[in-house]
Amino acid sequence: MFGRLRRAAEQLQHLVHETNRLNGNKIWRWGGVWFTDAFWATASYRLSRSAYLALGKGWPAVRTVMSPALYALRPWSGRCEIHYRADIGRGLRVLHPTLGVVVSGKTVAGENLLLVGGNCIGSRKTLEQGEIQIGHNVTLGANAVVLGPIAVGDGVRVGAGAVVVRDVPDGEVVMGPAAVLRGPRAL
C-alpha cells in the first residue's frame, strides 16, 4: 500500500521537476505555465500514471466514469497520448506538442526522454510490457517513429523523420533519408 502511494507521489515529483525545467527554474513562470500545451503534454501523462500507480487495476474503471470530463479537458491535454502504463523516467519533455505524440503502454523509457513532436513510440505486433525499451537521454527528432519490439540505447539521437525498427546501441545517431523515386507516378 505505502509502496504504491510512494510510487504515485514520485510521479508528481517528476512533474514538478519537469515543470521547473520548462519554466527555466523561474518561479514566476508557474503563473502562466498552466496555459501551455507543453505543460499539459507531460502533466496529463504524469497525473494519469500517478492515479494508475495509486489505484492499480481500479484506474481504468475510474477513467471510464470520468471520461466525459476528460473528453471536455481535451483542448488542454492537447494532442499527446502517452499511455499511463508507459514507464517513463524523470525529465520527460515534449518540445512541440501541437505536432502530437503517441507513446505505447508497453514502453519503458529512461530519464530525460526528449520528444521534439510528431513522434510515435509504438509496436509492429502484439507486445508484452517492456518490449519497447528506450534508454536514458534519448532524443527523437520531429516526426521520428520507433516501432517495437526494440531496444534503443542510452544517449541515442533519432533524426527527424526516421522510422526505427532495429535495436540501436548506446550513443548512436540514426536517421532515415528519403528515397528518391524515379519515373512518373500517378498521384
Ligand SMILES: CC(C)(COP(=O)(O)OP(=O)(O)OC[C@H]1O[C@@H](n2cnc3c(N)ncnc32)[C@H](O)[C@@H]1OP(=O)(O)O)[C@@H](O)C(=O)NCCC(=O)NCCS
Ligand atoms: C539526425 C541529426 C540528430 C543529426 O545531426 P548531426 O549529427 O549534427 O548531423 P549533420 O547535421 O551534420 O548531418 C549529417 C548528415 O546527415 C544528414 N541528415 C541530417 N539529419 C537528417 C535527417 N533527419 N534525415 C536524413 N538525413 C539527415 C545530413 O544531410 C548530412 O548528410 P551529408 O553528410 O550527406 O551532408 C539531426 O540532423 C536531426 O535530425 N535532429 C532533429 C532535429 C529536429 O527534429 N528539428 C525540428 C525542430 S522543430
